[in-house]
Each structure stands twice: as C-alpha cells, then as structure tokens.
C-alpha cells in the first residue's frame with residue numbers, strides 16, 4: 650500500500666486524503682460531477698487474485714482486478730455516489746460513473762456488494778448513512794432487495810443471486 654510521502658496521483662481531478670490508521674484513507678473529487686458523468690475509464694487494471702484491494706469483474710472466483718490507480722481509495726458506502734461498471738465484454742469499456750450529482754470536495758464511494766460476491770476482507774461499515782447495512786462481506790450475505798436499490802448492480806451478482814447462491 651503506498652503512503653502519502655511516496656504517492657504519485659494518477660488522476661488530476663481527484664485527490665487521495667491519507668489517514669493515519671489502517672484503511673483510513675479515501676478519495677475525493679476536486680470538481681463537481683453530474684449524474685452519469687464518466688469519472689475514468691479503467692485503463693490501468695491488471696488481473697489478480699482476490700484481495701481487499703481488488704474489484705470483481707466477472708462471475709468466477711478468479712475474476713478480479715487490481716485498479717493500479719487512485720481509485721483503490723474509493724471507500725464503500727451503503728448510499729454510494731459512484732458505480733464501477735465492469736459489465737462490458739470489452740474491458741476497454743470498463744469505467745467508473747457518477748450515480749448522482751457529486752459536489753466538489755465530496756468523498757467518492759461505491760457499494761462494494763455491487764461487484765463483490767464474497768469479499769476477502771469483511772468490515773463493519775462506518776458510512777453513517779440511514780440505510781447502512783452494518784457488516785459488509787459481499788452480496789452473498791445480502792438479499793436481492795438490499796442490493797438492487799443502491800443504484801447499480803453488476804450482472805454476475807444478479808446471476809449468482811438468481812441461482813440461489815446467496
């Protein structure tokens with residue numbers, strides 16, 4: 650994990666705020682984002698084994714990517730403001746999109762179970778939103794209803810839900 654003194658920003662529109670505790674860093678936007686805006690196309694990703702830092706990109710347990718960019722620091726929220734859309738069969742179209750209008754200075758957050766079926770590292774959510782689900786461990790541990798109302802769900806999560814894997 651990089652530390653602030655060795656940090657080179659990957660995106661000029663976003664800034665990582667480094668915390669002093671474990672996993673206490675997060676990313677904010679420097680500029681206003683409108684709903685539907687594409688924040689970035691994910692051009693730096695690499696396939697990887699599942700880790701706290703990876704994003705699931707398909708149905709299989711081997712389908713995970715490292716972002717290799719500032720977007721590593723997107724925290725989870727139960728009321729997220731962005732989506733990781735890795736649904737295209739063409740990986741060059743994988744992108745991050747605003748789910749709502751986002752003010753400059755706001756942290757960027759996504760709903761981790763929208764991509765993750767069973768996470769490598771579960772945690773007690775501190776998003777502080779009204780609809781907070783508490784412990785976050787992946788979609789496998791939630792109802793379909795709890796997932797679909799968050800603005801975006803990856804197709805493999807819907808498939809696994811429909812197969813009764815949850």
Ligand SMILES: C[S@@+](CC[C@H](N)C(=O)[O-])C[C@H]1O[C@@H](n2cnc3c(N)ncnc32)[C@H](O)[C@@H]1O
Nearest residue numbers: 672673674701702722724725770772774775776
């Ligand atoms: C990909 S990292 C996100 C960046 C992380 N905050 C950091 O400083 O490296 C994912 C980890 O951040 C922490 N995290 C993310 N969202 C959280 C939340 N809503 N509540 C508590 N911890 C969270 C958890 O430890 C999680 O495993």
